[in-house]
Amino acid sequence: MHGRSLAATLAIAALSLTILGSCVSIGPSTMPKGEIGSPGTHTLVYGYLGFHNVFGKRPMQYPRYIQLDPDAEPGLEYAIHPKYDGSFFLPPLPAGTSWKLLSFLEAGTNSTTVYQQGVMGRNAWDPRLEKPGLMYLGAFAWSAGPRAWAGEDDYSAWGIHPFPDDGYELAALEALLPQFAKTEWEPIIKARIKELEP
Amino acid sequence: MKRTIAAALFLSLAIALPAAAQETPVRPKANEVVFVAKVRVQPAIPEAFFAQYSDARQDTVPATTAYLSLSAKGSAWGGLASPVGRLNRFGYITMRLPKDRAFSFPELRVYILDNGYFSITLPVNLEFTVPEGAQYVYLGTFVFAYSDEYFTPVSLSRVDEFDDALAGLRAALGPDARLVRAALVEAAP
Secondary structure (H helix, E strand, C coil): CHHHHHHHHHHHHHHHHHHHCCCCCCCCCCCCCCCCCCCCCEEEEEEEEEEEECCEEEECEEEEEEECCCCCCCCEEECECCCCCCEEECCCEECCCEEEEEEEEEECCCCEEEEECCCCCCCCCCCECCCCEEEEEEEEEEECCCCCCCCCCCHHHCEEEEECCCCHHHHHHHHHHHHHCCCCHHHHHHHHHHHHCC | CHHHHHHHHHHHHHHCCCCEEECCCCCCCCCEEEEEEEEEEECCCCHHHHHCCCCCCCCCCCCCEEEEECEECCCCCCCCEEEEEECCCCEEEEEECCCCCEEEEEEEEEEHHHCCCCEEEEEEEEEEECCCCCCEEEEEEEEEEECCCCCCEEEEEEECCHHHHHHHHHHHHCCCCCEEECCCEECCC
């Protein structure tokens, strides 16, 4: 049944993408207004979240994170895509809290598929914020795996897969930097960019 | 085209959920069977924490609910789940008996505060055949233990509370009620 429903989902997704063309809404591109948590107490999570299929590589649409530690404040945050390239970050969040990717969307013109991830299990893309400062989460995409997707007919292989860092960290930092101009984060981000630059 | 697919999906869901969950047992019809089960989660789910995510417009927060994916073996509706009701108490699921009396039981789920976003999905990958003449079948008491805020699984065990289940059944239906244990086996791949 899982394979069958996934096949239906993929068929709808394929139709949606064919009709929609390249540019779909992927969620917020800037941080919510208000005070930005300090690098001394907060963690800035960033990385790459994509949606890869036979039509190409796109940003994951509306990835939404939930805070799961019952001893901390509840929280729901959309990942922010500062550019249309899959780079994302979460607004600086209190260190010590635990976040999990709760859902993302595949929105078409007439239908929207919600990919609910549930609350069980900590995956590599579910950050537990152990300490304040920068935290590169990694590069992940809904796909059939790091290499093959065209011609892939084993639907059970579809899921969120990690990708080796192929400049994703640097791209994410460069994309988010303008939103942290003149904040305590700016020198920290610039220092990390300098480390990564070839 | 997509609307048609969406409508068909919705319709199929509506049609495919005939299994009724009861918190008190009822007498099945001749072509039906009642499954008895209970789900426990240890430690207790921090429901007050999750209630903070609930829609403030709701007057009451729904109870955390367990669901069993139960279907006639080979049926196309294998992924659909029937509610067994609240945690820590016996629930009763009435289903139609297929001709071969064989059922698939691929997974069980717990929806915290009955919210589909807050789901815990536990594969069990079981199947069984209802014995001839059985009206009430005890599937077991399933105990899910987890270790941290991510509900990282520690174990999923099946505990036998047959005597309690039988007592509950007889209290509701009288001393003639008969309950049998399901002979669960691992589903063939």
